[in-house]
Amino acid sequence: MATHSRWVLASRPSGMPEEANFRLEQGPVPEAKQGELLAEILYLTVDPYMRGRIKNAASYAKPVEIGELMQGGGVGRVIASNNPKFAPGDIVEGMTGWQSHVATDGKGYRKVDPSLAPVSTALGILGMPGLTAYFGLLDVGQPKAGETVLVSGAAGAVGSLVGQIGKITGCRVVGIAGADDKCRWLTEELGFDAAFNYKTVADYRAKLRELCPNGIDVYFDNVGGTITDAAIAEMNQFGRISICGQISGYNADKPETGPRLLFHFVVRRLRAQGFLVFDFFDRYPEGLRQMAAWLSEGKLKYREQFDYGIERVPAAFIAMLEGQNTGKMLVKVAD
Amino acid sequence: MATHSRWVLASRPSGMPEEANFRLEQGPVPEAKQGELLAEILYLTVDPYMRGRIKNAASYAKPVEIGELMQGGGVGRVIASNNPKFAPGDIVEGMTGWQSHVATDGKGYRKVDPSLAPVSTALGILGMPGLTAYFGLLDVGQPKAGETVLVSGAAGAVGSLVGQIGKITGCRVVGIAGADDKCRWLTEELGFDAAFNYKTVADYRAKLRELCPNGIDVYFDNVGGTITDAAIAEMNQFGRISICGQISGYNADKPETGPRLLFHFVVRRLRAQGFLVFDFFDRYPEGLRQMAAWLSEGKLKYREQFDYGIERVPAAFIAMLEGQNTGKMLVKVAD
Numbered sequence: 001m002a003t004h005s006r007w008v009l010a011s012r013p014s015g016m017p018e019e020a021n022f023r024l025e026q027g028p029v030p031e032a033k034q035g036e037l038l039a040e041i042l043y044l045t046v047d048p049y050m051r052g053r054i055k056n057a058a059s060y061a062k063p064v065e066i067g068e069l070m071q072g073g074g075v076g077r078v079i080a081s082n083n084p085k086f087a088p089g090d091i092v093e094g095m096t097g098w099q100s101h102v103a104t105d106g107k108g109y110r111k112v113d114p115s116l117a118p119v120s121t122a123l124g125i126l127g128m129p130g131l132t133a134y135f136g137l138l139d140v141g142q143p144k145a146g147e148t149v150l151v152s153g154a155a156g157a158v159g160s161l162v163g164q165i166g167k168i169t170g171c172r173v174v175g176i177a178g179a180d181d182k183c184r185w186l187t188e189e190l191g192f193d194a195a196f197n198y199k200t201v202a203d204y205r206a207k208l209r210e211l212c213p214n215g216i217d218v219y220f221d222n223v224g225g226t227i228t229d230a231a232i233a234e235m236n237q238f239g240r241i242s243i244c245g246q247i248s249g250y251n252a253d254k255p256e257t258g259p260r261l262l263f264h265f266v267v268r269r270l271r272a273q274g275f276l277v278f279d280f281f282d283r284y285p286e287g288l289r290q291m292a293a294w295l296s297e298g299k300l301k302y303r304e305q306f307d308y309g310i311e312r313v314p315a316a317f318i319a320m321l322e323g324q325n326t327g328k329m330l331v332k333v334a335d
Numbered sequence: 336m337a338t339h340s341r342w343v344l345a346s347r348p349s350g351m352p353e354e355a356n357f358r359l360e361q362g363p364v365p366e367a368k369q370g371e372l373l374a375e376i377l378y379l380t381v382d383p384y385m386r387g388r389i390k391n392a393a394s395y396a397k398p399v400e401i402g403e404l405m406q407g408g409g410v411g412r413v414i415a416s417n418n419p420k421f422a423p424g425d426i427v428e429g430m431t432g433w434q435s436h437v438a439t440d441g442k443g444y445r446k447v448d449p450s451l452a453p454v455s456t457a458l459g460i461l462g463m464p465g466l467t468a469y470f471g472l473l474d475v476g477q478p479k480a481g482e483t484v485l486v487s488g489a490a491g492a493v494g495s496l497v498g499q500i501g502k503i504t505g506c507r508v509v510g511i512a513g514a515d516d517k518c519r520w521l522t523e524e525l526g527f528d529a530a531f532n533y534k535t536v537a538d539y540r541a542k543l544r545e546l547c548p549n550g551i552d553v554y555f556d557n558v559g560g561t562i563t564d565a566a567i568a569e570m571n572q573f574g575r576i577s578i579c580g581q582i583s584g585y586n587a588d589k590p591e592t593g594p595r596l597l598f599h600f601v602v603r604r605l606r607a608q609g610f611l612v613f614d615f616f617d618r619y620p621e622g623l624r625q626m627a628a629w630l631s632e633g634k635l636k637y638r639e640q641f642d643y644g645i646e647r648v649p650a651a652f653i654a655m656l657e658g659q660n661t662g663k664m665l666v667k668v669a670d
Contacts, residue, residue: 052602059602060572224597237395243600255594262559263590265578265609267387267394272607274600 004029005310006099007070012056015251022314030103037086038103039076041096044331045123046317051250070098075122093122098313124157124328125302126291128277133161134287135280140242140273141218145170148212150231153222155182157328162220163192164300174211176227178323190301204230223248232261241272303327339364340645341434342405347391350586357649365438372421373438374411376431379666380458381652386585405433410457428457433648459492459663460637463612468496469622470615475577475608476553480505483547485566488557490517492663497555498527499635509546511562513658525636539565558583567596576607638662
């Protein structure tokens, strides 16, 4: 008989999370009640925003409480349904939580077309990370052909797509990542014009001046911290900063300090805008349609990095926070 | 015979400028050459941006070199003209520099209508500070009726107008200034809903929560530093930050440090935009027309604070940087 496995938050991490902050609970597989579907989960995603959900602080979403199911997205196969919108065999994507099965009324779930691409891409290029890259670069950053786009966290699920969309837009694209092989992937496979490994470069500003000889017009920021200090200092007049994430500070227990940056904003008329992909909810169909079109035309490439088994989800989450992934980090939970 | 007096930069200040950083030079009054007008200067303005012009650093404008005439705006009366666009008796406004007379080809100068308001207002409410408040609040900040607007440097030439325009827009307006009498002026005469003296308040965030019970939607920032740290931490989702100046840091020789602020941008989808009034050059007529209309309708009030005599310009400039002025700081140079 199948077992239902679910990860709950056991304790709040201080600094980098540890596996012991999560606890695996097991029990009987739930049933699909009236109006519900039951899905067996195939893939779970681990994403930077989850670090915010396990802080004891109000954010744009309610934090996960101790003992509660850990929040997160997943792709599953419907195995029973008392909901007329879903049938057994359907592949669905939604906020399943970190578990092996989900019984849900289907609100916020969508069906995934397995003929379009591997269904795991519903958690990556054809899902939330893809939409984040699409709207965060094009709507918030507003790049124009001929401009220079800089991306931090460039080898991650979002950053690697941002750079490619920047190339489609006709920009010079420069990426910052944390390993030489990631940088080679960006320039040799994804078409970035240049990339550098921030772990082996001492003077970020000098490196940015070298790789962005015409300055930076759009900075897509996933990381914050000292990389962002340097990027903002090298921006052109009327530059735009699209603030997607600040992962370098997510494990900090107190706000970190750094040089004051707002003076640059006056002198160079910079604009910084934070965003969440949910702000563009009404336009998800447009974004998904365009990302799928670019993918089928060969204009976008992606990489997925898998861990295997429900028991590995916390480890995969921590590995992602440590920057061990290239492209989208996923856990394959069932075949 | 009249003497021409002019202030040149004698040395670059370190920290707060001193009068000794400027040198008064005297000589014969220049003549209006072919195509030029000669004006006797009536009023000179001292403004925060001038601190940036005497740094040895590239900014949006070339710095004043040692020995060069100090840059700045003034209002003058034409006393001779070989330029068909200007006649003796005309009142003109332009970048005269800190001097008693100016001979110029008239480029960048405009005629001032003395029937509209005292001609000194061409350096304040009906000039650059007025336009800065108008475009910086309405275009950059985009306040909507019912929202809360917070203004730092609220008793200055720009801030005092920003708050009043916020009231015209239908917003709750809260000001931050550096003296109790300035705060009384804001609330009792200008119609601000509340104001506080940052020099006598220890916990800015608590005070902001008290005075902005619905949070802050638009923050018009003239000062930066710890006041801005607190303001940004108290902003509402989708809040806008219009960055006009960062006067608290202008005398710093090195970039100051402070808490990293960009995480707030992601969580609350904030937008910060720096601007210079010159960016709106094409729309100056609109701005001046509207400010003059509001002034004549009694919807805007202003205060001017005068020092007297060309020899007092550096002292007035320093007093303004120290926050000794309420409203627009000017030097009356001639009757």
